[in-house]
Each structure stands twice: as structure tokens, then as C-alpha cells.
Amino acid sequence: MTRSPVKVLYIDDEENNLIAFKASFRRQYEIYTANSAAEGLKVLENLPIEVIIADQKMPQTTGVEFFKSITTTFPDPVRILLTGYTDISALADAINHGDIYRYITKPWNDLELHNSIKNAHDAYRSKIDLRNKIKELEKTNDELNRFIYSISHELRAPLVSVIGIVNLVKMEGLYHSSGEYWELIESCSSKLDYYIQKTLQYYKNNKNVTDKSEIDFKHLVNEIIELYAYSNKDTTFNININQAQKFIGDSFRIEVILGNLISNAIKYQKTSNKEKTVEISIEVNKFSAEILIKDNGLGILNEHLEKIFTQFFKSKNNQGSGLGLFIVKEALNKINGKISVSSDLDYGTTFKITIPNAT
Known part of the structure; x- marks a missing residue:
């Protein structure tokens, strides 16, 4: 199947340059020309242009300014700048921000420009193919x-x-x-x-759906403890919740986060410990909920602290699925929350969580 010619838009306020460009490349490409940035924008709105070439020195709008202006609305076409004078700062800024793919000095060399258009089109096809693969x-x-x-x-x-x-x-x-x-x-x-x-x-x-609703942390924590502690009556819970401020958040993900952390604090206690305790402290302000969950259980080795949030990671003492803490981290990422952990094999583990308040 023969691929249709590459659609190239060339913008230049000098009519002679437009005519020369079209004469040089009309056999290789499907050429469209415009004598101003405004005319070029009209072409882009009506045709699936793949490569845009613009002169830098144009009245009203420079080539770099034009490319910057279409970055959001027309991100796909690959952009080449033609410049007849040296403007290093403008070129460097445009290249660094991804506004242009390449620049060529005027008067152009036909072979150099042809190779640039070909490479630009290859980059365009790679971008589109990658997007399709991602979809x-x-x-x-x-x-x-x-x-x-x-x-x-x-x-x-x-x-x-x-x-x-x-x-x-x-x-x-x-x-x-x-x-x-x-x-x-x-x-x-x-x-x-x-x-x-x-x-x-x-x-x-x-x-990706988020469920923003009002959260009553005292009620939620008591429900989670009742759910996970029914089979383990030996654990003592020290709960301190200060919520004078209204808190809005994703109820499902917050329940998942607290549920996994509290159930782990219960599950990974030392069997020999006669005073099993879990401390839960929550401080709510208008910006966030600051949560601390601390146990005096088995603890986590220092070399494992960086791995515990990875999928399917299980330490020697972990009899779980290796998904719990991974799900906690993913849930926090979805709601822009943060988590940190400290642990000691003699004293247990402490998780500190910050969840933004969406009020």
C-alpha cells in the first residue's frame, strides 16, 4: 500500500521564498504555503499537517513565537525553523522547550532541507505510532x-x-x-x-475515578478495627483523633490505606509479646490529615524499608500477598498523599501519612 505524500506547511512573508520552496519540493511532498502566521494557523485548522516550516523573521509574529503558540493546540506536527540571521537566545529557548525540532539557515540547501523534512516526518510517525501503541x-x-x-x-x-x-x-x-x-x-x-x-x-x-466525600476519621477507624481485630482480641489500641476541621477526600482509597496499615499492624505482632499495642493518631487541619500508625510488632529490616512498597515484595516474616503496601502507595499517589516509614526490630514500625484536604 502506497503511503500518501508528507503534508508540509511552509510559512514565510516573502512570496519569492514560498514560490522557490514549492518549486523545489512539490514532487516529493504535498506542499501548502502561507504568507503569515495567521494564514498558517488557518491551514493547520483545516488540514492534517505533519511538518511545519516557518521563517523566523516575520512581521507581527516570529517563527519561534508562532511555534510556541501552537504547542498545545497542534502538538503533533514537527516544527523546523528557517533563519537568515543569528538569534542564539531565541533558538536555544525554542529548542530547550521542545518548540522546534531543527533549525536551518537561509538561504537553505535543498539536500539539507529535504533530509530535515524526511527526518522530521520520521519523528512525526514515531510519535503517532507510539501514541497508538499506548492506546x-x-x-x-x-x-x-x-x-x-x-x-x-x-x-x-x-x-x-x-x-x-x-x-x-x-x-x-x-x-x-x-x-x-x-x-x-x-x-x-x-x-x-x-x-x-x-x-x-x-x-x-x-x-482513575475519585470519590470525594466527607470523612469522619473516628468512625472510619473504629469500623476498620472492628473488622480486622475480631480474630485477635489481644491487641490494645491507643486512638487519638483530633478532627475539629471538616475533611473531604476519596473515601474508598482512604479506607484502603488505613485498612491495610491497621490490619498489618495487627497481623505482624510478636507472638511472644504479652502487651501487643497499636497506636493510631490523626490530626486534621484545613490543609491535610496527618496520620500516624505505630505498632510494637516484628519490625522491618533497614535494607527492606525501600522495597516494602514494591509489588509482590515479601520479607521472610511476611506471610501476606506482597500487595498490601503496594496498594497503599498506589492509592496515596492517586490522591497526592505521602507516606514515610521507620522501623526497629526491637520496638516495631511507624508509618506516617499525609493526605491533602480537598475542602
Whole structure:
């Protein structure tokens, strides 16, 4: 299939230059000319131009100024500047800001200009091809995410039934009637349910939609503790929440962040520790919520602190999915939040989080 000629727009206030350019290159390219920046803009609005060549020294608007003015509205065409005099500062500024691809001195050399147009068009095609590939990848990724979400959602229904049966067996006093089989079924089911929930969190967090609503941190924290501490009554929670200021934020992502961090603080306690404690402190002002979650649990090795937010990272003591803290970091990125961590194997781990207030 023969590719259509490259569409080139040449802007110059000197009519003789326009005629000479068209005569030299009309056989190789599809040429359009304009004698002012305003006329060139009209051409751009009506035709899919791929390469723009503009003279620098034009009345009213210079070539550099014209290129800067179309950077947002027409970002795709590749721009070449023709200049008959030396203006180093203007050229350097235009090149540094990406406003021009190349500059050529006048009078131009036909071969040099031809090669520049050809290279500029190659750059244009590469830009368009890359954008199309990105769109294809985004579409494929979205389809994959939706597939994973659908499968995970469908898996939860029979899994919840299995967990329900185990609970009925416990209620009827038959949990230990078959050796360790029921305990094994419960353990495997709970672990699978945990993985599925993390997968669903990951999918929902990847969506760009934000849900801005008023957050009551005291109510939210109490709900999360009730949800995650029901199976571990040994942990003491010291809660200090100061929220005199109204806070607006993404309720889903904030719940995911706090849920993962609080559940980890409960989960990774030392089995030998008789005084398991989790400290939760939240200070809300008109700009942000400053959150501190501190435990006296297992702690994290210093060499692991930079890795704990990476996907699927698991330390020797980590029996989780390796997704929890990764999801926390991704959720914070979505809402422009920040997180830092300090840890000591003797004293436990402290997470400090800052979440902007959208009021």
C-alpha cells in the first residue's frame, strides 16, 4: 500500500521564498504555503499537517513565537525553523522547550532541507505510532483488569459459602471431629479470600475515578478495627483523633490505606509479646490529615524499608500477598498523599501519612 505524500506547511512573508520552496519540493511532498502566521494557523485548522516550516523573521509574529503558540493546540506536527540571521537566545529557548525540532539557515540547501523534512516526518510517525501503541496497551490492560475483577468477584461467592460452612461446623462443635481437616480448610479459604480481596482492591484503586466525600476519621477507624481485630482480641489500641476541621477526600482509597496499615499492624505482632499495642493518631487541619500508625510488632529490616512498597515484595516474616503496601502507595499517589516509614526490630514500625484536604 502506497503511503500518501508528507503534508508540509511552509510559512514565510516573502512570496519569492514560498514560490522557490514549492518549486523545489512539490514532487516529493504535498506542499501548502502561507504568507503569515495567521494564514498558517488557518491551514493547520483545516488540514492534517505533519511538518511545519516557518521563517523566523516575520512581521507581527516570529517563527519561534508562532511555534510556541501552537504547542498545545497542534502538538503533533514537527516544527523546523528557517533563519537568515543569528538569534542564539531565541533558538536555544525554542529548542530547550521542545518548540522546534531543527533549525536551518537561509538561504537553505535543498539536500539539507529535504533530509530535515524526511527526518522530521520520521519523528512525526514515531510519535503517532507510539501514541497508538499506548492506546492499544491501555485498552488491553483495561480489558485484563476487568477480566481479573470479574473472575475474582465470581470466585468470592463459592468461597464465602465454604467459610460459612466452616463457621456452621464450629457452631455445632464438630470443628475438631475430623482431625485437622476443618482447620486446614479454614486456613486455605481465609488465605484465598485475602488474596481475592487484595486483587479487588488493586483493580478498584487502578481506576482513575475519585470519590470525594466527607470523612469522619473516628468512625472510619473504629469500623476498620472492628473488622480486622475480631480474630485477635489481644491487641490494645491507643486512638487519638483530633478532627475539629471538616475533611473531604476519596473515601474508598482512604479506607484502603488505613485498612491495610491497621490490619498489618495487627497481623505482624510478636507472638511472644504479652502487651501487643497499636497506636493510631490523626490530626486534621484545613490543609491535610496527618496520620500516624505505630505498632510494637516484628519490625522491618533497614535494607527492606525501600522495597516494602514494591509489588509482590515479601520479607521472610511476611506471610501476606506482597500487595498490601503496594496498594497503599498506589492509592496515596492517586490522591497526592505521602507516606514515610521507620522501623526497629526491637520496638516495631511507624508509618506516617499525609493526605491533602480537598475542602
